[in-house]
Amino acid sequence: MQPVITAFDWVPDFARGQVRDLRVRWALEEVGQPYRVRYLAQGEQKAPPHRARQPFGQVPTYEEGELVLYESGAIVLHLADSRDGLLPDDRLGRARATEWAFAALNTVEPPIMDHAIATLFEADQPWSRPRLPAVEARIAERLGEVAARLGEREWYDGAFSAGDLLMVAVLRILRDHPLLAAQPTLAAYVARGEARPAFRRALADQLAGFTGSPPPGFAEWIAKRAARAEQLA
Numbered sequence: 001m002q003p004v005i006t007a008f009d010w011v012p013d014f015a016r017g018q019v020r021d022l023r024v025r026w027a028l029e030e031v032g033q034p035y036r037v038r039y040l041a042q043g044e045q046k047a048p049p050h051r052a053r054q055p056f057g058q059v060p061t062y063e064e065g066e067l068v069l070y071e072s073g074a075i076v077l078h079l080a081d082s083r084d085g086l087l088p089d090d091r092l093g094r095a096r097a098t099e100w101a102f103a104a105l106n107t108v109e110p111p112i113m114d115h116a117i118a119t120l121f122e123a124d125q126p127w128s129r130p131r132l133p134a135v136e137a138r139i140a141e142r143l144g145e146v147a148a149r150l151g152e153r154e155w156y157d158g159a160f161s162a163g164d165l166l167m168v169a170v171l172r173i174l175r176d177h178p179l180l181a182a183q184p185t186l187a188a189y190v191a192r193g194e195a196r197p198a199f200r201r202a203l204a205d206q207l208a209g210f211t212g213s214p215p216p217g218f219a220e221w222i223a224k225r226a227a228r229a230e231q232l233a
C-alpha cells in the first residue's frame with residue numbers, strides 16, 4: 001500500500017513551492033517511493049480528523065500502515081532510515097547526516113521563520129518593521145556559519161543525504177533574498193539541490209496540487225492587511 005501524505009489544495013502565491021509537504025515529496029521521490037496525497041482545504045487542518053493526525057493542525061503528515069507521523073523532519077528521517085538513498089550505510093556517516101538535518105531545522109530555520117513572520121505573517125503589526133534589522137543580522141550570521149562549514153564541498157558529507165535535503169529546503173525559503181545571494185557558495189548549494197530530478201518532480205507535483213479556492217473573505221483580508229502594513233511603512 002502506498003503511503004499517504006497531506007497537503008493543501010490552495011495556498012497564497014507567496015507560499016507556493018514552500019509548503020512543507022514539499023520536503024516530504026522530495027524525500028519520497030529521492031528514495032523512489034510512490035505515494036498518494038490527501039488534500040485539505042484551508043481550515044480543514046484545524047478540524048478534529050486532521051488534528052488526530054497532526055496535533056498542531058498543520059501539514060504535512062505521513063501515513064503508512066499503522067504509522068501516522070507528523071513533522072516534516074521526522075518524516076524525512078523516517079524515509080531515509082527505512083529506504084535506501086538518503087543516508088550513508090555507516091553509523092558515523094548517518095550521525096553526521098542527522099546532525100546536518102537538525103542544524104537545518106533547529107538552528108538555521110528559526111531565524112528564517114522570524115523573517116517570514118516579520119515580512120509576511122505579521123507585516124501589518126507595529127513591531128515587525130523595527131525588528132527586521134536584528135532578524136536579518138541573525139540570518140546573515142547563521143548563513144555565514146553554514147557557508148563556512150560547508151566550504152567548497154558539493155554536499156555536507158560525501159553523497160547527498162537527508163541532511164542536505166532539509167538544509168536546502170530551509171535555505172531556499174530565502175531563494176530570492178539578497179541575504180542568500182550574499183553567500184554564493186550557499187546559493188550554489190541550493191541551486192544544486194533544486195536541480196535534482198527528484199526535487200523538480202516534487203515541486204511540480206506540489207504546484208499541480210493547488211486546484212482549490214481561497215477561503216471566503218481571503219481577498220478582503222489580504223487587502224486590509226496590506227493597507228495596514230503600508231501605513232506603518
Ligand SMILES: N[C@@H](CCC(=O)N[C@@H](CS)C(=O)NCC(=O)O)C(=O)O
Pocket residue numbers: 018019020021045057058059060070071072073
Ligand atoms: N514543524 C512543522 C511545521 C509545519 C508547518 O508549519 N506547516 C504549515 C505549512 S508549511 C501549515 O500547515 N500551516 C497552516 C496552519 O498552521 O494553520 C513541520 O516541519 O512539519
